Amino acid sequence: MALVPMLTDNQADARARTVFDDIRATRGTDYINNIWRALANDPAQLQATWSEVKRVMAPGALDALTKELIYIAVSAANNCSYCLHTHTASARAKGMSEAMFSELMQVVYLASLTNRIAIGLQVETDARYTQPPAPVA
Amino acid sequence: MALVPMLTDNQADARARTVFDDIRATRGTDYINNIWRALANDPAQLQATWSEVKRVMAPGALDALTKELIYIAVSAANNCSYCLHTHTASARAKGMSEAMFSELMQVVYLASLTNRIAIGLQVETDARYTQPPAPVA
């Protein structure tokens, strides 16, 4: 059970309902996910979070599906059950095949393994990898 | 300082040197990263790990660069300094532009934020996202 109530449209205040409306318009669905109904208890945070989701997840140098894959990878590393369920559904809706999902998770597992090797043995970074790129002239 | 010595080619045993040779051949470079020289203290683990890296990171349903991006995302979530340095270098060598790196990290930051919202408020997964796909007939 969540620590705050999931606010219905009627329970949410005007600022929160404006965000709900924008979610509906942006996603072309009438359904509002639980995370937004939970955040509606704190309308300022709801607005700020939804604004960032729209900014960051829009296609740019990376396409929208690649961004979903990265999102799932982080959610798996952070053990977020809610996020794994919702973003796997979202990625499948954007075209993620089961073969892509398998390969995504394979990389997550492998990185979990090799991250732990590097950390567990306290391997120092090779000198050649500690030079930042120069800023563009 | 690592917890085990970085083994030179001369210090590594025959099984480990065989892996070193395969790394050199596969990557087209004479340089062996520290993680492999650390793992050479345990040749069976070295062989198993390198075998998985070759299997998982090869292009398939996802291309090699996308796999590097996912790897970086997991390494950031897991706080692996070694892995962040080496795989950022690897991704840049495979064509990751600075704009792609910025967007990759933006998704990592956003997921870190929204993962914590879902966890912090203990938001329950919407019923519509808890249906697994049916196995392919």
Next chain:
Amino acid sequence: MALVPMLTDNQADARARTVFDDIRATRGTDYINNIWRALANDPAQLQATWSEVKRVMAPGALDALTKELIYIAVSAANNCSYCLHTHTASARAKGMSEAMFSELMQVVYLASLTNRIAIGLQVETDARYTQPPAPVA
């Protein structure tokens, strides 16, 4: 389902029952939370843990409510569902308003984000922040 049984007063041994009695006296309630009934399977750990809870959570330079807020923040970062539920209830009982809870969680979310920026980009600490305070004369 827990990995050990929740011991009733009758099932717990004498050392554990003594701790149960002290919990009841200290908190002014007859109810014993599940974590203590689980720990009763290991009476030495039960005693040590309860002793630390009493020592640490007592008001001092920080008041009891501020300590609960910090506790919730750590529990959110560590993804402890049990602890989030029990300590949110405890903080509310000690006077945490919903506005305070919202601001607490806002800081948790923001720190989760900026922690990941500093880690993800491997930002080095500014020299001015790496000087420890001198011990008091």
Next chain:
Amino acid sequence: MALVPMLTDNQADARARTVFDDIRATRGTDYINNIWRALANDPAQLQATWSEVKRVMAPGALDALTKELIYIAVSAANNCSYCLHTHTASARAKGMSEAMFSELMQVVYLASLTNRIAIGLQVETDARYTQPPAPVA
């Protein structure tokens, strides 16, 4: 070494310099911390992050120092060396005494311990703590 260059004022673009100016004005110092110089490589993320820091860390239902304490607690849980150094300095500048710092860290240690008990034994949340508060009428 960071994965991106720390941009000087001259290297940063106009949007980033505007944020630098606002940081200087808000904090009453000419010094810009490394995290902002790193984020200047991605001006949109720099703007969004600084905007959130200003919004969230301003005093409200919780005072500014309490927010810093919560920030430190999360940074300790997330193992962020950069954030621990900078926010400990910031909290001390805002009046955190060494006794307050000790008690803050005591709660962080205790929560780390009891979080692990609840998780390690898979203790189920007591039914009485799984009722969310009703929304305000």
Next chain:
Amino acid sequence: MALVPMLTDNQADARARTVFDDIRATRGTDYINNIWRALANDPAQLQATWSEVKRVMAPGALDALTKELIYIAVSAANNCSYCLHTHTASARAKGMSEAMFSELMQVVYLASLTNRIAIGLQVETDARYTQPPAPVA
């Protein structure tokens, strides 16, 4: 609900069924745990993972029960509910007494506490502990 279906023997492909057969033969039971039925959606990962489990968990310089204890400790640190349940059962089947389980978890709790002290205070490693052992002549 899992993100992929648990494949029955009939739904799994030939490669996956071969792994199922080896699990049954190795463990002397007809029962296949859910994790293997989930991984059967990705037969290459199923084969690789099962192969590693057989290699690593076999007795060697450490006996099989000690390896299970270590496995449980990592699973507690990583907050893996599935793994805690299955490997606690496995360790008990291999002879872990309740006293051993209590002491195992005591060390997990203590390390969680002292890890957080060292990280929270950013304690630097003593010079005497940063010398790796020389490779064997």
Next chain:
Amino acid sequence: MALVPMLTDNQADARARTVFDDIRATRGTDYINNIWRALANDPAQLQATWSEVKRVMAPGALDALTKELIYIAVSAANNCSYCLHTHTASARAKGMSEAMFSELMQVVYLASLTNRIAIGLQVETDARYTQPPAPVA
């Protein structure tokens, strides 16, 4: 650099010096590790922590070396550089061979991998593993 000064014997107060004396007597060495000198800034926490280390790490149902192995496993999972260095040294002093260290870390890597599989795919615990043992009659 640590966030607090490492207190010398002369800088530490009487309570802290008493703990230092007990550490020296218990371990048969004049050397005091940095973590204790850091904790000496908070003598109550120093006393409580050292008391727990003595209680938990003493041999019982598990021998002292097995406890060190478990400690290292948790420290690797928690990414504690300080703890990995000091406890690897301690385990070696208590008889951990390099073969034992290799196998310990193999289990840590494997559990990191399979923990992530179970979490990443959100595999549900098999019904047969969710029955707690009955309390001893």
